[in-house]
Amino acid sequence: MLLTEMAPPPGAQGLAEMRARARTARRRAFIALSAAIALLATAQVLADRAQSAEQTLPLAVLSLAVFLMALPALAITQYVWGAHARLVRQKERELYAVARSGRARPLSRLAVACGWAVTLLLGWTAPHFFREAARYAFADALRWAAEALAVMSVAAGVLFVLWWARDAVGMLVRALRSGGSPGDPWDPGRGARPREGAALWTGAAMAVAALVGARAHLWEPGTAVVYALLTAALVCGVVTGE
Template identity: 50%
Template sequence: MMTGMVTTHPGADAIAGLRAHARSARHLAVAVLVASIASLATAQMLAERAPTREGTRPFAWLALGVLALAVPAMTLTQAAWGARSRRVRVREQALYAKVSSGPLQAASRLGVAAGWAVTLLLGFTVPRLFRESALYGLATAMSQAIEVVALAGLAAAVFYAIWWMRDTLAHATASPGDPWDPGHRGPGQERRPAWAGAAAATCALVAARAHLWEPATWLLCALLALTLACLLAAWAGTRRQEGLVTHE
């Protein structure tokens, strides 16, 4: 019998499939989050640059529509990501007496929290666009709704922090991993430029929304198009890799 050879655990294939599905759900949630921020920031800047009140209104409605679609889309995709991640953690605990953790998990959670904060801050400025469009009644009603959303967001942030602390303490004493664990397949090298491009373009749009720089209107549209194209390329690569893992 040859020593030093580590055979594959009988449940390794199932773990690999679950991890691939969870990774795909994470990438979709991040893509929706980034696309929502980029689209909302662009719509608001286009509204602010309209020369007349009548010209502002279509972009104000566009910003409202983006916000109305972004919040449930972000909620659903992140809920699916959480559900798939929990399946991975349960199976890992059963097979290897450990769960996934590390800097990437903490960075993901901080990134999601920051993304929600930016989205809500952008959403809080939408009523002002309607006020500048001379739709005062609608602006007042939206301001009142935004106050309710702000309280809900604050409560969600508190519960999120409590859950994170409880989850961290629950797995702080996890035993070392089984040597049969095949480990994780990280994101493909070919997708990293796409994610980096989407992140850079979105940061540029948010900086422009914060008036840290004043790009031309055509450049705003180009940055939005670049963000969406990079996200689409990254998502296509993720789906392709998921198919390869699940069919092995």
């Protein structure tokens, strides 16, 4: 009799459902992150190309609004993802005496941290666009707020690097001692649509990277190309979340 034809051990089906919810929360967190960066970069690329203060102002307002909405959205989606992941690891330890789902955790955390860094760097440039729009008083007020946020962000980044390094080393040591965690053939959701999902995530990542490169003036795509990249990033993200 094949292993997958046997009755699953007690709790395995519930664990599979918990893993599915954790994967959904992870997808939503990455969708929010990629969408925020894509929208911010696009608004700022277009603001850079505006020909007058009147054309720059609505794009500057849009950029600031996206940034202010992105911060709580990223924090909430990533908190939900982390909460589901912790529940999965706790249940895995109860069933198997070892957490099976955390092997990619250091890489995913590093990717999220890089996404936060890019988002914050884009947000810090908001005062520049209001100055270009001739809103000097508001630009000065934003500059002070951006400087305060920059100090807090740098401090948080240093703490994250120390915590991440300790956590990554601890996971490596535990993996070497345990010799790997047991497989779980009763997880029907794992591996579903792997190729399609990977292709969509790759497409979204490439579109977001291209928009960030355009914002950094590493290349100068046409306006139509900018809109096409934004559309590709959002569509790929939405499809992966379905």
